Amino acid sequence: LRIAELSRASGVSIDTIKYYLREGLLTPGIATAQNQATYSEGHVRRLRLIRALTEIGRLSLKTVRDVLNALDDERLPVHRLLGMALYASEGEVPDDDASDEMLSAQAEVDRFLVGMGWQVSAKAPSRRRLAQTLVTLRRLGRPADAQIFRRYARLADRLAAWEVGEISGATSRAEVLEDAVVGSLVFGEALMALRRLAQEHHSTIRRPRGPSAPARSDDPAIRRQGK
């Protein structure tokens, strides 16, 4: 493949490809003439992976480089590789909140995960995220302990068991990595959108018909609200 064909096949512009070559994210093609080189299917796949990491995972180029180095280091267990990419793609979890309520929520989340029997790194950023939701609920005046997550956790457990099983069909480390990033993030987005749509559906079909909630959907009050 010439560079223009590589660009078409990968959906990455020629300028960006040249930038990745300069930055060492992509190995050089085989030189065929001065200022000309030919590229392989491997280059197409690597570019697609870089796109997944940057566009979907929103990883910085520095992190992409670390992940690609880890990918090429066959001694690194694949679940460590996934951890690197997925932890980075979760974005910053602010850790400046060392208030008593946050520390106590984190301890509760840790105990909750032990209770679920989940093997999760102590460094997993989602531990803090979950603790934050607990703190948020309490600050809003809702008495809540980590057990309120139980139903969601059981559902997440079944879903993740299936999702991880799907990825296990991938044959190379690069494929596993791409599937995990796309699966976790893109299907995470899709799940959130579907949950909101399903909430709207169930709230519509259940709508109470009391005096404060007329069932007519063409209620003039709606138009009056300018909505």
Add this chain to the structure above:
Amino acid sequence: LRIAELSRASGVSIDTIKYYLREGLLTPGIATAQNQATYSEGHVRRLRLIRALTEIGRLSLKTVRDVLNALDDERLPVHRLLGMALYASEGEVPDDDASDEMLSAQAEVDRFLVGMGWQVSAKAPSRRRLAQTLVTLRRLGRPADAQIFRRYARLADRLAAWEVGEISGATSRAEVLEDAVVGSLVFGEALMALRRLAQEHHSTIRRPRGPSAPARSDDPAIRRQGK
């Protein structure tokens, strides 16, 4: 309640309370003396709701005002009220993408939702979000049609039926509104965090023991990667 007590009970600073009073988001207390007023439990609840809408729903003060007006207009059906608050809290879904692939993805999503039997407004922003994930998958070279969402949709359907049922226990319009915003957004966050933790767990317990993925978790390569 004096204003200082109202501030303690609601977790909202006195300055912010004064600002809400000036902006008409909060009805004035009963004047007891010059520059002094007394507030009720109703004020505490209204402030808690405003906090939920601004901090969790991230609604602008203008939108909060619209939602509160709608809340107080008893003729407005409660599911319309929820639509206003939840659509606004989803944030902007860019709608400048009128490419053929986006339009075709939107049509597929619309057909998919009909197939699910879901009653969802044509204006629901999540329709576009779901279509975007389909476009993203295709741009990454994954042949995908809306049917790949089927499993997630069935799961979302069961989850939402339960969640909406929980909210139906709320007794006032304000409670329904607060429960819906908190439930949809805070528990949405929690679900995403739990899914990531469960994915890590299942990927850890399933980790292949092939040559490229040694099972030793203290692999020196990890330290060499600086992670």
